[in-house]
Amino acid sequence: MTAESQKTERYNARDAETRWQKTWAERGIFATKNDDPRPKYYVLEMFPYPSGRIHMGHVRNYTMGDVVARFKRAMGNAVLHPMGWDAFGMPAENAAIDRKVHPKAWTYDNIAAMKKQLQSMGLSLDWAREVATCDPAYYKHQQKMFLDFLKAGLVAREYRKVNWDPVDQTVLANEQVIDGRGWRSGAEVEQRDLYQWVFKISDYSQELLEALDRLERWPDKVKLMQKNWIGRSEGLLVRFMLDPATAPNKEAELEIFTTRPDTLFGAKFMALSPDHPLAQAAAAKNPKLAAFIAETKKIGTSQAAIDTAEKMGFDTGIRAVHPFDPNWKLPVYVANFILMEYGTGAIFGCPAHDQRDLEFANKYGLGNTPVVCPPGQDPKTFVITDVPYLEDGKMINSRFLDGMTIEQAKEEVAKRLEKDTRGNRPVAQRQVNYRLRDWGISRQRYWGCPIPIIHCDACGVVPVPEKDLPVTLPEDVTFDKPGNPLDRHPTWKNITCPKCGGPARRETDTMDTFVDSSWYFVRFTDPWIKDAPTDRKIADRWMAVDQYIGGIEHAILHLLYSRFFTRGMHKCGYLDLDEPFAGLFTQGMVVHETYRTKSGEWVEPANVKIEGLGETRRASLATTGEPIEIGSIEKMSKSKKNTVDPDDIIDAFGADTARWFMLSDSPPERDVIWTEEGVQSAWRFVQRLWRMTGEIAGVSGPQSRPAVFGPQAQKVRKAAHRALANVSDDIARLRFNRCVAHIYELANALGDAIGSAETAPAPDFAWALREAGDILVRLFHPMMPHLAEECWAVLGHTTLVSAEAWPQVEPELLVESTITLPVQVNGKKRAEVTVPRDATEAQIVAAVLALDDVQKALGGKSPKKVIVVPQRIVNVVV
RNA sequence: GCGGACGUGGCGAAAUGGUAGACGCAAGGGACUUAAAAUCCCUUGGGAGUAAUCCCGUCCCGGUUCGAGUCCGGGCGUCCGCACCA
Numbered sequence A: 001m002t003a004e005s006q007k008t009e010r011y012n013a014r015d016a017e018t019r020w021q022k023t024w025a026e027r028g029i030f031a032t033k034n035d036d037p038r039p040k041y042y043v044l045e046m047f048p049y050p051s052g053r054i055h056m057g058h059v060r061n062y063t064m065g066d067v068v069a070r071f072k073r074a075m076g077n078a079v080l081h082p083m084g085w086d087a088f089g090m091p092a093e094n095a096a097i098d099r100k101v102h103p104k105a106w107t108y109d110n111i112a113a114m115k116k117q118l119q120s121m122g123l124s125l126d127w128a129r130e131v132a133t134c135d136p137a138y139y140k141h142q143q144k145m146f147l148d149f150l151k152a153g154l155v156a157r158e159y160r161k162v163n164w165d166p167v168d169q170t171v172l173a174n175e176q177v178i179d180g181r182g183w184r185s186g187a188e189v190e191q192r193d194l195y196q197w198v199f200k201i202s203d204y205s206q207e208l209l210e211a212l213d214r215l216e217r218w219p220d221k222v223k224l225m226q227k228n229w230i231g232r233s234e235g236l237l238v239r240f241m242l243d244p245a246t247a248p249n250k251e252a253e254l255e256i257f258t259t260r261p262d263t264l265f266g267a268k269f270m271a272l273s274p275d276h277p278l279a280q281a282a283a284a285k286n287p288k289l290a291a292f293i294a295e296t297k298k299i300g301t302s303q304a305a306i307d308t309a310e311k312m313g314f315d316t317g318i319r320a321v322h323p324f325d326p327n328w329k330l331p332v333y334v335a336n337f338i339l340m341e342y343g344t345g346a347i348f349g350c351p352a353h354d355q356r357d358l359e360f361a362n363k364y365g366l367g368n369t370p371v372v373c374p375p376g377q378d379p380k381t382f383v384i385t386d387v388p389y390l391e392d393g394k395m396i397n398s399r400f401l402d403g404m405t406i407e408q409a410k411e412e413v414a415k416r417l418e419k420d421t422r423g424n425r426p427v428a429q430r431q432v433n434y435r436l437r438d439w440g441i442s443r444q445r446y447w448g449c450p451i452p453i454i455h456c457d458a459c460g461v462v463p464v465p466e467k468d469l470p471v472t473l474p475e476d477v478t479f480d481k482p483g484n485p486l487d488r489h490p491t492w493k494n495i496t497c498p499k500c501g502g503p504a505r506r507e508t509d510t511m512d513t514f515v516d517s518s519w520y521f522v523r524f525t526d527p528w529i530k531d532a533p534t535d536r537k538i539a540d541r542w543m544a545v546d547q548y549i550g551g552i553e554h555a556i557l558h559l560l561y562s563r564f565f566t567r568g569m570h571k572c573g574y575l576d577l578d579e580p581f582a583g584l585f586t587q588g589m590v591v592h593e594t595y596r597t598k599s600g601e602w603v604e605p606a607n608v609k610i611e612g613l614g615e616t617r618r619a620s621l622a623t624t625g626e627p628i629e630i631g632s633i634e635k636m637s638k639s640k641k642n643t644v645d646p647d648d649i650i651d652a653f654g655a656d657t658a659r660w661f662m663l664s665d666s667p668p669e670r671d672v673i674w675t676e677e678g679v680q681s682a683w684r685f686v687q688r689l690w691r692m693t694g695e696i697a698g699v700s701g702p703q704s705r706p707a708v709f710g711p712q713a714q715k716v717r718k719a720a721h722r723a724l725a726n727v728s729d730d731i732a733r734l735r736f737n738r739c740v741a742h743i744y745e746l747a748n749a750l751g752d753a754i755g756s757a758e759t760a761p762a763p764d765f766a767w768a769l770r771e772a773g774d775i776l777v778r779l780f781h782p783m784m785p786h787l788a789e790e791c792w793a794v795l796g797h798t799t800l801v802s803a804e805a806w807p808q809v810e811p812e813l814l815v816e817s818t819i820t821l822p823v824q825v826n827g828k829k830r831a832e833v834t835v836p837r838d839a840t841e842a843q844i845v846a847a848v849l850a851l852d853d854v855q856k857a858l859g860g861k862s863p864k865k866v867i868v869v870p871q872r873i874v875n876v877v878v
Numbered sequence B: 001g002c003g004g005a006c007g008u009g010g011c012g013a014a015a016u017g018g019u020a021g022a023c024g025c026a027a028g029g030g031a032c033u034u035a036a037a038a039u040c041c042c043u044u045g046g047g048a049g050u051a052a053u054c055c056c057g058u059c060c061c062g063g064u065u066c067g068a069g070u071c072c073g074g075g076c077g078u079c080c081g082c083a084c085c086a
Helices: A003-008 A013-027 A056-074 A090-099 A103-119 A136-151 A201-212 A220-230 A261-266 A277-285 A287-298 A303-308 A355-364 A406-419 A536-542 A557-571 A646-653 A655-663 A676-697 A711-732 A736-756 A763-780 A785-794 A841-849 A852-858
Strands: A040-045 A078-080 A155-165 A170-172 A190-199 A232-242 A253-258 A269-272 A313-322 A325-335 A346-349 A428-434 A453-456 A460-463 A494-496 A503-506 A547-551 A584-587 A590-597 A608-611 A618-621 A627-635 A818-825 A828-836 A865-869 A873-877
Touching: A013 A655, A013 A785, A040 A056, A040 A536, A056 A078, A056 A547, A056 A584, A056 A590, A056 A646, A056 A655, A056 A711, A056 A736, A090 A103, A136 A155, A136 A557, A170 A190, A190 A557, A201 A220, A201 A232, A201 A428, A201 A557, A220 A557, A220 A584, A232 A261, A232 A406, A253 A269, A253 A346, A261 A406, A269 A313, A269 A355, A277 A287, A277 A313, A277 A325, A287 A313, A287 A325, A313 A355, A325 A355, A346 A355, A406 A428, A646 A655, A646 A676, A655 A676, A655 A736, A655 A785, A676 A736, A676 A763, A676 A785, A711 A736, A711 A763, A736 A763, A763 A785, A818 A852, A828 A841, A828 A852, A841 A852, A841 A865, A841 A873, A852 A873
Parallel strands: A040 A078, A040 A547, A269 A325, A547 A584, A818 A873
Antiparallel strands: A155 A170, A155 A190, A232 A253, A232 A313, A232 A428, A269 A346, A313 A325, A453 A460, A453 A503, A494 A503, A590 A627, A608 A618, A618 A627, A818 A828, A865 A873
C-alpha cells in the first residue's frame, strides 16, 4: 500500500465536521419547541463576553454542557440548550478609545467571529434563541424591570461612598475591587461620595442565606463562599449613655453593636468610626480631632494599606457610662479601624478578648481585664499581655456573670438590658447583622444599559414612562476624552420632563453589566416575546435551569445577583420561582506550561521547541534555537502568552479531538493541563475509532438477533453493556473523565474481539460485534458528535445518531454466573475463590477454608471467624 | 487571622470502608517496513528471588475497624475563598 493511499484512508475531520454541521442545521434537530410535551431539561453554560475569540476555557465549558444536552436529548427529554452574548462592558469602550471603532461595531463583529467559532465546535445549540444583552430588544425589558423593582421598593437611590477607579473613571462594586485595585484596570481604587442607584439585595440577606441549604445540587464550596459573603452574625445593639458634661450636643447617647455582650465587664474604651455622626460633631468643635479624621482618610483602602496600618485613635474627651454601673466611665475614641458601614459604626472595646481592641488598648495604655478564664486556669494568675483569649471558658471579674459560660453570660446580659428601658425604649435589643451590602449598579459608562430615569429641576427623580421604553443608547458618541460620553452628549442628555414639561436631564449612568447577566437565562425561555420580559407560562415551564455550568470565578457575584434578581422577578410577577439554578457545576481551568526567554519575555507555545524528557527536558525558541526557561503551569492567559488557540486545534485535528481531550484525564471540576501529547492521543483515538467501525462494518452477519449467543459473543456483549451502564451513570453525574475511560475500555475489548475474529465469524459473534459497534458509537456521540455521525453512517445506518435514543442496557449481561472473590487472611490478600453467584455464606466459607493458600496462611491455627461481604470480599480472621 | 479543599507511580488520574494504581500519557522491548511515519504486540510502583512466591508501598504520627487511600485526632505541605465585619 502506498503512503498516498494510506493517507486517504484516514478520517478527514475537517471535511466530515463541516458536512455534519450542515446536515444538523438543515434538519433543525437542535431547535427546541416550547410546547414539546416531553419532560423538560434546561442545560446552560455561562454565556461568553464577546471579546473577539473563544479560548480553551470556552471549549471546555461548552463541551461539558453539550455532552449533557446530547445525553438528555437521547434520554427522551425536551432539552433547552441556548447560547447568547454578555455583550455590554468596558472592553468595547477601551477598543473604541484605542482603535477608534464604535463599541457597537466592535461588539457585533466579535459576536459574528465567535459565533462562527462556536459553530465549528458542533455544539447542539438552539441558535434561534440567541440573545445579545446590548440589543435594545433585550435591554428594553431590563429597563422595564428596573422600573418595576423601583415600584416594588427593590431599588433605591443613595448617596454613597463608592469605589472609584481613576483609570476607567467608573464606580466599582466591592466584588470588583481586588487587593484594593480595579479588577480590569488594575488601578488603585479611591473612595468617593456619589449618588448611586442600588438594588436592595440586603433585604434578602436572610432569605438568600437560608435558601442555600435547599440547593442540593450546588457544590458545597460555592454555598460556603456565598454564606461567608452574606456574613450573618447575631449580637446585641446596646445604647450607652454619654456623660452630659462631656457630650458635644444633646445626642447624649451612643449605640453600639456587639457579638460579645458577655465581655461587657472587660470594657476599657469606646471607639467610633471617623465617619460616625458623633465623631463629626465632636470634630466640629475640635480642630485637632478634625485633623486626625482627615489623616485617617489619607490612608488608602488598599489591602497593603490595611494590612500594615497601625491602629490609631484620638480621645474625643467624651465619656460613656457603663450600662451596668452609672459610676463607670469609658473614654470615647475615634479610631481608624472602625467601619461606618457595619453595625452602628461604633463599638465598645474589650482588649482582653479581641485582637484589635488589645492592640489599640496597648498602644494607648488603656489596660485590660480578662473576663473569660480558660478551663483549668487559676483566675487569680490569668493575665493577658499581647495575645487576647478568644476561646471558651468561665466568666470572671464580671459581678453577676461570674461562673457562667460565655453563652449563659450573653443571654443574661441581653435579658437584663432588654428589660432596662430609657426613654420608652429598651437599652439593648438583639440584632442580626449581615456583611452583605446593597448592590450599587450605577456605572459612569457608555456601553451599558441606560438607567430609565429623568432628573427634573422641578419634579426631582422621574421614572421614564413605560411607553417611552427602551431608552436607547445614542450612537453618535466620541471617546476622545476620559469619562462618560453620555454625560457630555449635546442632545441625548437634555430632555423635557415627562411630568411637568420643564427642562430635565437623563440619567447618564448605565447599569452594571452584572444586571444584564442576572436574567438572561429566563429570557432564553422565550426570547421572541416583544412586550414583556417573559411569557410567564413558558418561563415557568422551563425554569429552573436544571444544570448550569461555568467557572468558579462566578461563585459569588453573578450567582448571588442572579438569585436576587430572580426573586425580584418573582415579586413582580414574571415567573414563579426563587432559585434560578437547580444544579450548578463549576468546572476547572485550562492550564498550560509557561515559557520565558532569558531576558524575561514570555513566549507562545507555538514558538517553542521542546526536546528531551524529565530532567533533560529543554526548551528553545523554534526560530533561532535560543534556550528558553520552562516555567510553572498556569491558567492560559494572554499576558503570559501560554495560550493555545482553539481555531488552530480545530483546523489541525478537528473539533471532536479538542472536545475529547477537554473531557479526558482530569476530573471536570479540576484544572486540566493542555499538552501536545494529550491532543495527539485524542487524535489517535479518533482515528482508531473510525478504523474500528470500518472493520466492524465489513463483518457480514445475520439481519435478525440470534436466539443463542456463544461464549465469544457473550464476552463482547458483556463488555458493551457494562460500558453502556457505566457511561450512562457517569454522564448523569458529570464524571466525564470516567466516561472517557469506560469508552477506552470498550474500544480495547472490541479491538481484541475483532483481532480474534475468523475471516468469516460465526453469525452470533458477528451479530454481537455489530451490536457492540453500535453501542460504542452511540456512547461516544455526546463527546464526539461528528465522528459519531460518520461512524454511524459507516455502520450502515441512515438515521442521525444525534437524533437517536440512548441504547437500553440488558441487565442480565451485567451479572456473572460465577464470581471471583479476593480472600484475605487477617486483612492481607492470600488467595481468590470462585463460587457460584448465588452461593450461600456457608458454601463460600467452606470453599475458602478448603483453599491450600488459606491453609498455608493459617499455619495450622483455626480461624476465629470468617467475614463474608457478599459480592465483595472474604476475610478470614485468626 | 478566619473558613474550606486537597496530598496516591515518571506524569494526568481510578478506587459505595473491601484485590491500590482502572483508563490515558511518557518510557523500554519487539513485529511490520529498504527506511520513516502510522499500526499492532509485550513490559512498566519499589525491593528480594532462576522461579513459584514473598516483603514494602496512597505526605508524617497515632486511633477506630475483621479490614483504612477512604472514617477520627494531631502534625507537615500545597491551593482556594474571605478579611480591621466588632
